[in-house]
Amino acid sequence: MRAREVPFDIANIPGQETGRIVSAEVAAALISASHRPLLVVGSEAMRDEFFVEKAIEMGEKGVAIAATGKSIRGFMRKGYKKVQYFNLHDITNRLRDPDWKGIDGNGNHDTVIFFGILYYYASQMLSCLKNFALNPLIRTISIDRYYHPNARFTFPNIESDEEYKKMIEKVVELVKR
Amino acid sequence: MEEIFKRGVLTLEGFENVRIFIGKIEEEEEEWEPMGPTPMPAISTIRSWDFKLLRRYKPFYAPFCDFCCLCTFGKCDLTGNKKGACGIRMDAQQGRIVLLACIIGCSAHCGHGRHMLHELKRKFGDVEIDFGPEVDIEAPLTRLICGIKPRRISDYERVFDYVEEELVQLSDALHTGQEGSYLDFESKALHVGMLDSLSKEAADIIQMAAYGMPSSKEGGGPDVPLVEVGMGVADTTKAVILVIGHNVVPAASIADHMEESGHEEEIELVGICCTAHDVTRYKPKAKIISALGRQLRVIRAGIADVIVVDEQCIRADVVESASRVHSPVIATNEKAMHGLEDRTDDPADEIVEDLVSERVPGVVILDAEKVGEVAVKTALRMKDKRRKMRIILSDEEFQRWVGECIQCGSCTLACPLGLRIGEANAKAASGNKEALASLFDICVGCGRCEQVCKKNIPIIDVITKAAHPQIKEERGKIRVGRGPIWDSEIREVGAPIVLGTIPGVIAPIGCGNYPNGTKDAWLIVEEFASRNYIVTLTGCMAIDAALWKDEEGKTVYEKYHGRFDAGGVLNIGSCVANAHIHGAAIKIAAIFARRKLRANYEEIADYILNRVGACGVAWGAMSQKAASIATGFNRLGVPAVVGPHGTKYRRAFLGRSDIEEDWIIFDARDGSEVRIEPAPEHLLVACETVEEALPMIAKLCFRPSDTDRGRSIKLTHYIDLHEKYLGCLPEDWWLFVRTAADLPIARRDELLKRLEDEHGWVIDWKRKRIKEGPLRGYDPSFDPTNLRRLIRKK
Numbered sequence: 001m002r003a004r005e006v007p008f009d010i011a012n013i014p015g016q017e018t019g020r021i022v023s024a025e026v027a028a029a030l031i032s033a034s035h036r037p038l039l040v041v042g043s044e045a046m047r048d049e050f051f052v053e054k055a056i057e058m059g060e061k062g063v064a065i066a067a068t069g070k071s072i073r074g075f076m077r078k079g080y081k082k083v084q085y086f087n088l089h090d091i092t093n094r095l096r097d098p099d100w101k102g103i104d105g106n107g108n109h110d111t112v113i114f115f116g117i118l119y120y121y122a123s124q125m126l127s128c129l130k131n132f133a134l135n136p137l138i139r140t141i142s143i144d145r146y147y148h149p150n151a152r153f154t155f156p157n158i159e160s161d162e163e164y165k166k167m168i169e170k171v172v173e174l175v176k177r
Numbered sequence: 178m179e180e181i182f183k184r185g186v187l188t189l190e191g192f193e194n195v196r197i198f199i200g201k202i203e204e205e206e207e208e209w210e211p212m213g214p215t216p217m218p219a220i221s222t223i224r225s226w227d228f229k230l231l232r233r234y235k236p237f238y239a240p241f242c243d244f245c246c247l248c249t250f251g252k253c254d255l256t257g258n259k260k261g262a263c264g265i266r267m268d269a270q271q272g273r274i275v276l277l278a279c280i281i282g283c284s285a286h287c288g289h290g291r292h293m294l295h296e297l298k299r300k301f302g303d304v305e306i307d308f309g310p311e312v313d314i315e316a317p318l319t320r321l322i323c324g325i326k327p328r329r330i331s332d333y334e335r336v337f338d339y340v341e342e343e344l345v346q347l348s349d350a351l352h353t354g355q356e357g358s359y360l361d362f363e364s365k366a367l368h369v370g371m372l373d374s375l376s377k378e379a380a381d382i383i384q385m386a387a388y389g390m391p392s393s394k395e396g397g398g399p400d401v402p403l404v405e406v407g408m409g410v411a412d413t414t415k416a417v418i419l420v421i422g423h424n425v426v427p428a429a430s431i432a433d434h435m436e437e438s439g440h441e442e443e444i445e446l447v448g449i450c451c452t453a454h455d456v457t458r459y460k461p462k463a464k465i466i467s468a469l470g471r472q473l474r475v476i477r478a479g480i481a482d483v484i485v486v487d488e489q490c491i492r493a494d495v496v497e498s499a500s501r502v503h504s505p506v507i508a509t510n511e512k513a514m515h516g517l518e519d520r521t522d523d524p525a526d527e528i529v530e531d532l533v534s535e536r537v538p539g540v541v542i543l544d545a546e547k548v549g550e551v552a553v554k555t556a557l558r559m560k561d562k563r564r565k566m567r568i569i570l571s572d573e574e575f576q577r578w579v580g581e582c583i584q585c586g587s588c589t590l591a592c593p594l595g596l597r598i599g600e601a602n603a604k605a606a607s608g609n610k611e612a613l614a615s616l617f618d619i620c621v622g623c624g625r626c627e628q629v630c631k632k633n634i635p636i637i638d639v640i641t642k643a644a645h646p647q648i649k650e651e652r653g654k655i656r657v658g659r660g661p662i663w664d665s666e667i668r669e670v671g672a673p674i675v676l677g678t679i680p681g682v683i684a685p686i687g688c689g690n691y692p693n694g695t696k697d698a699w700l701i702v703e704e705f706a707s708r709n710y711i712v713t714l715t716g717c718m719a720i721d722a723a724l725w726k727d728e729e730g731k732t733v734y735e736k737y738h739g740r741f742d743a744g745g746v747l748n749i750g751s752c753v754a755n756a757h758i759h760g761a762a763i764k765i766a767a768i769f770a771r772r773k774l775r776a777n778y779e780e781i782a783d784y785i786l787n788r789v790g791a792c793g794v795a796w797g798a799m800s801q802k803a804a805s806i807a808t809g810f811n812r813l814g815v816p817a818v819v820g821p822h823g824t825k826y827r828r829a830f831l832g833r834s835d836i837e838e839d840w841i842i843f844d845a846r847d848g849s850e851v852r853i854e855p856a857p858e859h860l861l862v863a864c865e866t867v868e869e870a871l872p873m874i875a876k877l878c879f880r881p882s883d884t885d886r887g888r889s890i891k892l893t894h895y896i897d898l899h900e901k902y903l904g905c906l907p908e909d910w911w912l913f914v915r916t917a918a919d920l921p922i923a924r925r926d927e928l929l930k931r932l933e934d935e936h937g938w939v940i941d942w943k944r945k946r947i948k949e950g951p952l953r954g955y956d957p958s959f960d961p962t963n964l965r966r967l968i969r970k971k
């Protein structure tokens with residue numbers, strides 16, 4: 001990790017507020033402390049079964065899951081049903097609306113965790129939430145292997161896949177609901 | 178004098194710019210149709226239509242930058258929807274940037290059209306517009322927006338006057354302290370989108386008329402010839418002239434000069450992007466070497482003995498890149514002169530001498546005929562010289578470069594796609610080039626990686642070298658751009674499209690900034706053509722879809738017919754030809770439904786939104802033109818799906834299927850309010866991957882007017898594509914069911930059961946009917962409209 005982290009797409013410096021880098025432990029603590037977390041799992045999670053398995057473990061701990069892009073296929077293959085497909089634009093649009101009933105009909109979410117999403121698409125959606133999902137505020141956490149300046153909390157850029165997998169393992173292990 | 182009587186135009190000698198119109202034109206126009214309510218609408222004229230769209234498809238903003246730095250009050254930090262010093266909020270600022278992008282895009286089309294009008298009128302005179310026996314409605318957008326039925330190309334003077342005035346007013350609205358509401362910025366952007374569609378139509382009609390490009394005359398329409406496409410098609414035993422851009426005039430002049438000077442057999446004329454489309458529409462002997470995404474790589478591969486650039490989407494470093502491989506550059510358009518000396522007035526042979534001796538890296542020549550002569554002479558001489566040079570990397574150089582890589586990852590951070598080039602280099606260094614070669618098609622050829630490489634590795638050349646065997650084999654076929662859809666074709670398919678039995682018109686258009694390479698373009702075409710949708714392509718996507726073949730070695734243009742009918746794959750042509758897709762939708766309303774066309778934008782857009790199951794797909798949208806094109810589709814009631822990079826346009830138009838009041842429209846028969854299904858659900862939406870895009874595109878073809886048979890077909894494809902690519906039934910399939918007959922025939926029982934079990938609907942199993950449950954029942958004579966004024970009985 002660099003002394004000052006750079007966005008994964010290096011010119012993507014949005015402005016004044018930039019994501020705070022957190023460790024796996026802190027990410028897990030933030031998720032555990034939230035009331036209505038939503039895990040948004042994108043297409044990149046499909047690159048290795050490991051990621052879908054870890055998402056399912058989070059789901060089993062009581063974190064609601066929205067599958068965006070093609071990731072729903074990964075959950076279906078594992079026979080996991082407690083997940084709903086959403087288009088990422090669509091679900092972000094709903095999240096920014098305080099009146100949205102949430103993925104389970106019980107009200108909007110207070111914390112959104114981005115996982116396995118194409119970097120630049122995720123970045124734009126995080127920007128929307130940063131700028132427009134304020135009242136009440138939605139806390140965004142990226143647990144992808146990229147530094148995401150538009151997230152409130154984010155991992156740094158992580159070169160090694162092994163190291164990254166360990167971090168994900170740790171997050172899932174430590175999340176308590 | 179004759180002209181005054183025939184056309185009502187008086188031009189005085191010495192005052193060629195002054196034209197006096199006499200009342201006769203108006204009289205003639207009365208004959209074809211009475212004038213509609215909104216000829217040449219101004220910014221506010223159709224604003225109420227925009228607001229209807231914006232109420233349902235609320236602008237969604239994802240800022241790309243949290244600051245505004247447009248005036249010296251700033252920079253202002255707008256994070257969190259704060260206001261800047263001028264009072265503008267983040268949401269309005271985003272709308273402002275979108276408007277700016279659309280204005281740039283529309284200006285490109287309008288400027289291009291105006292330039293061609295000047296040039297071609299000078300060259301060919303005031304050419305008559307006649308597209309043959311099957312095209313009576315020659316200019317649907319011009320009639321619809323301006324209320325003009327153009328008879329000669331000079332009729333477009335008035336059209337450009339109108340667009341240019343609007344563009345100035347709209348640009349004015351961008352000034353600090355002008356517009357302050359995001360909704361009004363979006364209404365203005367929609368207005369520009371409409372002007373953009375008009376400008377494209379104008380430009381294409383002018384070039385079609387002047388050059389006799391395919392229309393409904395002999396050999397046109399579905400019968401247009403196939404031409405070669407791909408990086409492997411250039412015959413480098415000949416001298417190669419490469420044309421790049423969008424304005425065909427210089428390229429056409431080169432083709433003419435090749436013929437006239439008898440050098441036709443010694444020269445290959447190849448093109449990139451829309452100039453390539455248009456030059457093949459004029460001379461099908463020319464070839465399309467690539468779309469935009471390969472531009473830098475084609476240049477750097479050193480194929481060209483001379484490069485001729487015109488306008489739009491040309492690399493700003495074209496001269497630098499071309500010099501590296503000793504390809505002289507001729508810039509031919511005032512808008513893109515690249516710092517080169519203007520040699521328009523010098524003798525051709527002198528210019529050729531300077532280019533061949535490489536005393537200068539390139540020249541500006543603003544006279545298209547001279548471009549033709551200089552390009553041909555230069556190419557012939559450069560060929561002899563350049564064939565003695567070695568341009569692409571040798572095996573040893575390749576091995577040395579990949580060995581130099583230290584896997585620092587800087588290139589990955591610079592790459593817009595985050596490609597892991599270092600890893601691929603490491604594999605290549607140990608003898609396996611596959612990973613590096615596989616990057617070739619995904620890479621968008623931007624060159625950002627090379628600039629940050631600490632080892633100065635020419636990454637693009639290294640990837641190109643690794644992929645050399647596949648590049649040599651890249652040889653496809655594409656039907657040349659056919660231009661307008663025929664009125665006779667619309668008469669055949671108008672009913673099946675509106676009823677839904679042809680499930681949709683899919684329009685893959687625009688640039689090549691794809692998330693995962695060109696194969697997605699092919700897959701989109703293949704999936705929908707094989708399902709009997711009509712697929713109409715333009716621009717880079719039309720080219721990229723032709724790079725891939727099926728098991729029998731056929732491209733989609735060889736496999737599918739070129740008629741505007743079920744299962745057709747039509748290359749409409751360049752970006753400006755794209756207007757014919759709008760034109761087809763408009764003609765369905767005018768010819769099939771007999772709606773009044775003249776200056777009647779709002780009603781026709783309302784018709785299209787509710788009845789014409791068309792969907793644009795700009796999977797690699799990159800440019801400002803793509804922004805204005807998509808926005809123009811949207812104002813006309815046609816939704817569009819973009820690739821993930823499209824989120825960087827900052828704005829989407831997203832519907833909310835869960836908010837009931839957004840989906841209430843009128844039944845024009847009696848004015849009753851009807852809650853409809855979310856059809857179409859969004860106007861502009863991005864998908865993450867092609868697997869997600871395919872069912873989304875199918876879904877956006879639903880329309881409230883679908884008959885039960887049509888809905889059943891559309892639902893079949895939506896469900897099938899969802900299951901095929903996403904592995905499950907869509908969550909929302911049931912929203913589109915009004916009656917049992919809407920269900921896919923083969924799965925009726927199973928789906929009825931699901932409606933009963935999962936959604937609590939009441940099913941009459943004896944008669945296999947739905948008794949209770951759907952949002953609304955199916956009424957075959959439902960006449961949907963969003964416009965109160967169209968209600969017949971109040």
Ligand code: SF4
Nearest residue numbers: 592620621623624626
């Ligand atoms: S040229 Fe290709 S590999 Fe290099 S940064 Fe651009 S897209 Fe990435």
Ligand code: SF4
Nearest residue numbers: 011493623799800801
């Ligand atoms: S953002 Fe677009 S226009 Fe600007 S430098 Fe990059 S490629 Fe060029």
Ligand code: SF4
Nearest residue numbers: 582585586588599630
């Ligand atoms: S920047 Fe250069 S040295 Fe670093 S990984 Fe990329 S190619 Fe290798």
